[in-house]
Amino acid sequence: MAPRHGYVLALLVLIGALVLVLSAWRIARERELRAAEEVFVSRTAEVVDRMRSRIVNYELVARGGTALFASVARPTPRQWADYVESLDLGTRFPSLTGLGYAGLVTNNRLDELQIEWRSLGYGQLQIHPRGMRDLYGPTLFLEPRTADNMAAIGGDMLTQPSLQQPMLAARDSGEARLTAPLRAAVGGPSALVLFVPVYEPGRRPDQRAARVASMRGWIYLPFDVQRFVQTSLAGQYSDLSFRLVDATGGGEIDLFTHAAPSVVPAFRHRRTMDVYGRQWRLEFDSAPLALAAPRVRALENMLALGLVASLLLYGMVLALARTEGRAQVIAQRLTEDYRRSEQRFRSSMQYSAIGTALLDNDGRIVEANAALGRIVGRPAHSLIGQPLQALFEDFDRPLAPDDEEVSSTDGPGVRRMTRHLHREGDLPRQAQLTFAPVPGNVGQDLAGLVQVEDVTDRVRAQARVQALNRTLEARVELRTRELSQANQELESFAYSVSHDLRAPLRAIEGFSRVLQERYSDRLDEAGHDYLGRVRKAAGRMGELIDAILVISRLGRAEIRHEPVDLSRIAVEVLDELRMGDRDRVVEVRIAPGLEANGDATLLRNLLGNLLGNAWKFTRDREHAVIEFASVSHPTGEREYYVRDNGAGFAQAYSDKLFRPFQRLHSPSDFAGHGIGLASVKRIIERHGGSIRAEGREGEGAVFYFTLP
Structure with a gap:
């Protein structure tokens, strides 16, 4: 067992390393978060500055209108239209829906205004809504002349509470004033209106009473809030989510909302701005932490590396502690092993039977x-x-x-x-x-x-064995010579049998043919039958002689080992069978890639006999199937097989299948000499393999064989 102080040291190292890593990571993370938040806050200030600058430009446009009224006692509609056209509002200020002038008219001067309006050729000035009021604020000019703006001419803006309050506040204060969001007024449902007071030319009264007395009307600018914000930001800051709220008087009215594609913002910030008598609040949400502070993710990776390094350091110290303990144990074990090894050596030397x-x-x-x-x-x-x-x-x-x-x-x-x-x-x-x-x-x-080992008896025994081996070699040579002579005699006998038996067979066949040709008219039906049987028997005898010669050649032929494509040979054999019997339809299943090492000629003979038998014995099947494939056994041995669904055979007689001239079916049912399967077995045994057969009567047969 390792010393305990080693484990304590490893644990202290781990704790110290983890504390240092976590502390460094936390300090660096807080620093990165503060820096990222400062960047975020500065960007919110940029948004506010852009919006403030944009609305100040609106005020400047309105102040330009007051300058026109200061230079001309009462501008004509044409002069006002030329002034607005010179501003190019559609390009410079696309959020503005118009630039107009609303006059301040008392009840006793309303008729004068309408008479003056007709006398100048401006047409009939219809004030709406109708009714008697102390003060009127009708729209006199509003450019550009869109359908909505033309419909607003003559409308008394002081009749609308949402407009009256900022209009009067602008009159009393002498400063521009902004309305709350309008729901249904000039400029559309999401519009705001900026009012700038117009006083008598050359006067800028300081007192409220003087301002009320010298008041002539208001230059006003209706604008769309959404387009105002969009043009102010000019397509930038799309990663910020913010909400623009009118918080004047403690209430909250949503002006604009922009939601960036974020799930949980990294930072939140609020800013307020006083806008011409209204108080706006902007609530900003930053991008997620991964985007708002990308370097924090790198710090997390560094934290992971630090933790891994701490664990590795702990593992190294722990391994050193264990190594120290194991070294002590191994030293003790080696000392004991050395002592026991010395004892074993002494004992094995003293009590060994070898000197x-x-x-x-x-x-x-x-x-x-x-x-x-x-x-x-x-x-x-x-x-x-x-x-x-x-x-x-x-x-x-x-x-x-x-x-x-x-x-x-x-x-x-x-x-x-x-x-x-x-x-x-x-x-x-x-x-x-x-x-x-x-x-x-x-x-x-x-x-x-x-x-030192006494090997006298062993040397003498080896000498006797060598003498016996020399005698045995002589005997083997003698037996080999005798076997060679026997094979030669057997070959001579086979050729002699073929020659000596074929001569009388040819005589029998020839004389019987002459007898049938010359004396057929003298023979009755029985004689013709007997004569036909004699000729058939002679032909059968000739075929049996040929079969004997085939078996004899298979036993003597020299085997040449080479790679053989069994699948290709099987395809060729079945193609030949189809050419000889074109009327038959047989389903053939040949597995691809079946290869073996052996004599190509003998293996072709083997497959020709097996597939030929399958073709022959499936003759009476309406749907004949012949299959050639292989199966691998757990022992690693590969076994090939030929399967058919033909006549089959009784399994009890399977041992007779491979004997020469043994037949399990009548020659009248299936022709043959009974030599094919005997040849197959001889070929397989010469290759060092084995063959077996399985079958059932009327259900087909399968022949399994191996080729080592």
């Missing part, structure tokens, strides 16, 4: 066991200090002669030799010596170990 001795650098015996004393015929203790060479008759010869044997399986420095052992009062005996180096301690005089 063993330890030698010094000069070849003298340092220690010998009792078995060596028995082999040399002397007490073991008397051998100590004696040269090992003195124990052999040929001790004057070097111990490393030319006939020395060295085995490649032995360790380095191992030598073997055979010497004649010197025994007083006894015949010389042969001993086998095996020398091996012995690594000793520094300063020790041990140099090697020798094992």
